[in-house]
Amino acid sequence: MHLLNRQQRHVVNYSWMIISLLLVALLPFFLFLGLYLKSFLLIHDYSIIDLIFSKEWRPSSGKFGFYPFIVGSIWVTVLAMLISAPICLLTAIYVTQYTQKRFLRIMHPAIDILAGIPSVVYGLWGILVIVPFISKYLGPWCGVKTMGYSIIAASFVLSIMIIPFILNILIEIFRAIPTELKEAALSLGATPWQTIKHVLMRKALPGIIAAFGFGLARAFGETMAVLMVVGNVVRLPKNVFDPGYTLPALIANNYGEMLSIPKYDSALMFAALLLLAVSLFFNLIMHFFIVRYNKY
Amino acid sequence: MKLSQKIEEKFFKVMMIFSTYFILLILALIIYTIFEKGIKAMSWEILTQVPQGGYYYGKGGGILNAILGSLSLAFGATILAFIIGLPVALYINVFLIRHKKLVNLIRFILDLIWGIPSIVYGAFGFTLMIFFGLQTSLLAGILTVTLFILPIMIRSMDEILRTVPIGLQEASYSLGSNKSETAFRIFTRQSFSGIITAVLLSFGRAIGDAASVLFTAGYTDNLPNSFLEPVATLPLSIFFQLSSPVPEVQDRAYASALVLTLIILLVSLFSRGIGKRYHKTKINF
Numbered sequence: 001m002h003l004l005n006r007q008q009r010h011v012v013n014y015s016w017m018i019i020s021l022l023l024v025a026l027l028p029f030f031l032f033l034g035l036y037l038k039s040f041l042l043i044h045d046y047s048i049i050d051l052i053f054s055k056e057w058r059p060s061s062g063k064f065g066f067y068p069f070i071v072g073s074i075w076v077t078v079l080a081m082l083i084s085a086p087i088c089l090l091t092a093i094y095v096t097q098y099t100q101k102r103f104l105r106i107m108h109p110a111i112d113i114l115a116g117i118p119s120v121v122y123g124l125w126g127i128l129v130i131v132p133f134i135s136k137y138l139g140p141w142c143g144v145k146t147m148g149y150s151i152i153a154a155s156f157v158l159s160i161m162i163i164p165f166i167l168n169i170l171i172e173i174f175r176a177i178p179t180e181l182k183e184a185a186l187s188l189g190a191t192p193w194q195t196i197k198h199v200l201m202r203k204a205l206p207g208i209i210a211a212f213g214f215g216l217a218r219a220f221g222e223t224m225a226v227l228m229v230v231g232n233v234v235r236l237p238k239n240v241f242d243p244g245y246t247l248p249a250l251i252a253n254n255y256g257e258m259l260s261i262p263k264y265d266s267a268l269m270f271a272a273l274l275l276l277a278v279s280l281f282f283n284l285i286m287h288f289f290i291v292r293y294n295k296y
Numbered sequence: 297m298k299l300s301q302k303i304e305e306k307f308f309k310v311m312m313i314f315s316t317y318f319i320l321l322i323l324a325l326i327i328y329t330i331f332e333k334g335i336k337a338m339s340w341e342i343l344t345q346v347p348q349g350g351y352y353y354g355k356g357g358g359i360l361n362a363i364l365g366s367l368s369l370a371f372g373a374t375i376l377a378f379i380i381g382l383p384v385a386l387y388i389n390v391f392l393i394r395h396k397k398l399v400n401l402i403r404f405i406l407d408l409i410w411g412i413p414s415i416v417y418g419a420f421g422f423t424l425m426i427f428f429g430l431q432t433s434l435l436a437g438i439l440t441v442t443l444f445i446l447p448i449m450i451r452s453m454d455e456i457l458r459t460v461p462i463g464l465q466e467a468s469y470s471l472g473s474n475k476s477e478t479a480f481r482i483f484t485r486q487s488f489s490g491i492i493t494a495v496l497l498s499f500g501r502a503i504g505d506a507a508s509v510l511f512t513a514g515y516t517d518n519l520p521n522s523f524l525e526p527v528a529t530l531p532l533s534i535f536f537q538l539s540s541p542v543p544e545v546q547d548r549a550y551a552s553a554l555v556l557t558l559i560i561l562l563v564s565l566f567s568r569g570i571g572k573r574y575h576k577t578k579i580n581f
Contacts, residue, residue, distance in 0.1 A: 118504030221413020
């Protein structure tokens with residue numbers, strides 16, 4: 001015997017589905033609202049432009065300038081993308097155009113494992129391998145004295161973390177290109193590389209831009225691994241071997257003391273709000289590139 | 297072919313091979329480093345004891361509190377996300393199948409929230425916690441991590457559910473089942489292996505993330521025993537122990553990292569195995 005008859009069970013299941021769907025669909029709105037309300041105290045007293053472009057960060061005397069953190073985040077993210085983007089693009093082309101299907105079967109688990117490694121473990125690896133490498137070899141080689149904990153160390157670690165993410169999208173995109181296009185170009189006498197350069201790359205361009213955009217957004221918000229190797233010094237970095245500070249690291253590092261200084265928690269929530277806005281903005285823009293790509 | 301063309305051709309081929317093997321090499325290097333450092337520091341004591349007095353100055357004890365804490369947090373969040381996520385994924389694919397635009401909008405929103413960094417969820421979870429007057433606790437941690445893995449869970453299930461052929465759905469209707477019966481009895485069975493994979497993937501994400509639990513789950517040396525008390529997690533135990541100046545404590549961070557990596561590798565291996573095993577229950581068209 002069932003407790004409810006069929007119609008009643010249908011109603012229960014249906015409402016359960018609708019409630020869950022509403023919860024999920026309204027989540028970004030709630031996130032935004034919650035963080036906005038918490039940072040309202042700060043936004044109310046200072047103008048947003050001032051907060052973003054002022055260089056002084058002294059919470060105890062009420063000075064909240066996010067500029068060093070924003071600059072640090074941008075340095076780390078852009079450098080990581082510069083390292084990661086060509087590697088991912090070349091690998092995606094190689095894996096989809098030059099190798100057998102069997103090779104993809106090795107590559108896919110490798111990408112999955114890279115994607116699955118937690119960011120603290122990446123951070124640990126960065127401390128054990130990348131940081132000594134920079135302080136002992138790369139720094140002296142470039143004629144700079146450095147502790148190793150630096151913008152460049154964070155970019156290295158970050159570039160590896162976003163490889164699986166970008167690579168997965170790129171492989172999908174190159175696989176979706178119809179073979180006829182390639183065959184037509186080859187039959188006209190183009191060499192394999194010419195085919196890739198002039199036909200495949202052009203066809204895939206919106207998709208490639210989108211993949212890089214998603215990667216950029218992901219890198220911008222990455223917290224733990226960056227926090228562990230970036231050095232965490234509130235100062236405008238002069239070169240890539242200087243230590244820096246990023247927005248996510250700022251939030252993660254100060255959660256303990258934020259309730260003891262007035263407006264400090266507001267400031268950290270404002271940092272989270274900035275991250276949320278950047279992430280939503282990038283994903284929104286890139287989504288339109290993907291939509292355009294699918295139309296072709 | 298001109299010489300310059302030939303050189304270009306060769307150059308890019310070499311670069312491609314180089315970057316592909318570079319990625320594989322880096323992966324091998326990461327795994328090697330974690331295992332090499334971790335195995336040296338590993339001992340039975342670390343796995344089976346909670347921190348004793350003076351633990352953070354190099355005295356005895358282990359990370360059992362973090363292992364059990366992480367497992368209970370990840371289990372709780374995965375179950376909760378499953379309870380909310382499965383109906384959403386089914387609803388999109390069964391009820392909204394005729395409304396392509398609406399489905400695309402929902403998928404778009406899910407992709408948007410997938411992209412939000414976990415630290416933002418952490419901060420949001422913290423504001424929720426303050427709002428409801430909760431302390432840092434297992435419950436707060438579970439709620440935050442649930443929000444974080446929800447889009448991952450739904451989108452992965454969705455990718456599987458959308459491959460269910462329309463014919464199967466029509467056959468189910470023609471035999472007299474209504475939509476929710478078709479969803480919960482036919483779709484879930486047809487995509488069983490995919491759903492398990494989605495759950496395991498979310499579990500892996502839940503157990504590995506530190507930024508979202510930093511504010512909400514707290515940290516304790518005790519074993520988890522109540523939903524309303526703080527709980528230790530593996531990623532945070534790695535993070536805290538690593539920042540200690542005492543070499544013995546740092547060694548334990550390596551051991552913790554090995555434990556966490558092993559759990560995640562096992563989960564990913566398991567989900568591959570499941571995918572193969574439950575292919576039989578699937579109807580092939």
